[in-house]
Amino acid sequence: MEKLHDLQQAFQAKIDADEKIEPKDWMPDAYRKTLIRQISQHAHSEIVGMLPEGNWISRAPSLRRKVALLAKVQDEAGHGLYLYSAAETLGIDRETLIDDLHTGKAKYSSIFNYPTLSWADIGAIGWLVDGAAIMNQVMLTRTSYGPYARAMVRICKEESFHQRQGYEILLTLCRGSEAQKEMAQDALNRWWWPSLMMFGPSDKESQHTEQSMLWKIKRKTNDELRQQFVDATVPQAEFLGLSIPDPDLKWNEETGHYEFGEINWDEFWQVVKGNGPCNRERIKARIKAHEEGAWVREAAMAYAKKRKERATAAQKVA
């Protein structure tokens, strides 16, 4: 009992001193569990996030745009890979994590349960969704768990590139024809509120925030990050000549922040619970890829085993 208490104190002291926790260090079970939940959720978001954007690869309007989008979606697969690896350092394997995604036990970012209906959505996702993700991820480069923080450094570099790319798609549309401008405005109308929801429930509702702040897994609250995002994004929308679909949005001279309208939390919880427009489809697509890939994975394993056996047999002969 005494010993456990010492370990816990030493752990918290390390965190308080802003030192990183590494895989072999002692950590409380709850810390480990929180990290597995959060990192795997993040990994799943990258993988499921490939689907809405992947929906436009085949229809990208130029070869340059096609290559950029394909490379972007591939980057997300890469992010998924290093995040699964970061989660594996906590003693859980990728297969289990993927199963949890497929059974609905693990969550992923709800934003990917909205459909991409036009090419402008690809711009809006880059600008808003990657923009919102960056707010969160920049904070996470300083998170207390070493492997997670390091994965984030690499991911952040690529994400900010994606965000600029998305913004540039919209800029091109906004300088184009009437139809293109309408496409851009329509995309903003549909993606704005779900992007604000990406930061999660408000601080008073968030069940994980307090403990996560104490452990320095999170270093800013959901509401702080959301405000930071709104403040950064509104001027960017103005530059595009697009209007934010929020009649209550206004600049507050005193606080130096934008005030914005109330988020539709019913919608937020509905989508979290699985009732968003694409929840079912997204998971079905992931399960299908996994199931249809089973024979391929089995073949690769069987072949590797045969090769090993042959090598051993050859050695014996020699």
Next chain:
Amino acid sequence: METSTKLGAYLLRLGDNTLVLGQRLAEWCGHGPVLEQDIALTNISLDLFGQTRSLLQYAGELEGKGRSEDDLAFLRDVREFRNCLLVEQPNGDFAGTIARQFLFDSFHYLLLEFLCDSTDKHLASIAKKSLKEVTYHLRFSSEWMIRLGDGTEVSHHKIQAALEDLWDYTGELYTPDELDSEMAFLGVAPDLNKLREPYLRKVEAILDTATLRKPASAFLQMGGKTGRHSEHLGHLLAEMQFLQRAYPGLTW
């Protein structure tokens, strides 16, 4: 037809091959059997699109009508496409995709090896860059042919079936028509008659290691190179060209 126009027409064959195959492979993005292979297929697709851009830009220049790479990719219809039939075949399952890739890569590699020494310097420089990439593609697809062929009973069966389905489309690769022969005469491109044997040798060597049978086909399908395609290409183009067709003349 002037020589430069003919070279332009020949480049369309090369560029359409990489474009159509790149488009097919991109369909896998987000749906691969395992994350690492999803990334690998996307890599190949990205390489092929990169090659496409160089080839179509050059084809457009030679044509002299001011058509850009995008005009060529997005504003031609089925009958104007010059890719071989093999690359437009649907992905099928992973075995279908690997077999198609392997049958194409084996040819693509030999072709590029020659094109590195093409009398057309610009084409030679595109080929040099592409050969590095295609060397990797061929290694990837060959390794998977072996893994699937010599893996489980199920994988063996699937990859053998895919080979049978696709074999008919290989003849077109190494059978020259008039344009191919002219390009060979000018030293721009290889004499395809001379690629036939090395191609079959390369393919058979891997099939052998993979414990697979070379399909015994009596008839080889032709036509892609002159614009007589399978029904599949029209659907691929309808999807790929959608925005450019629905909103003509805009910048994206």
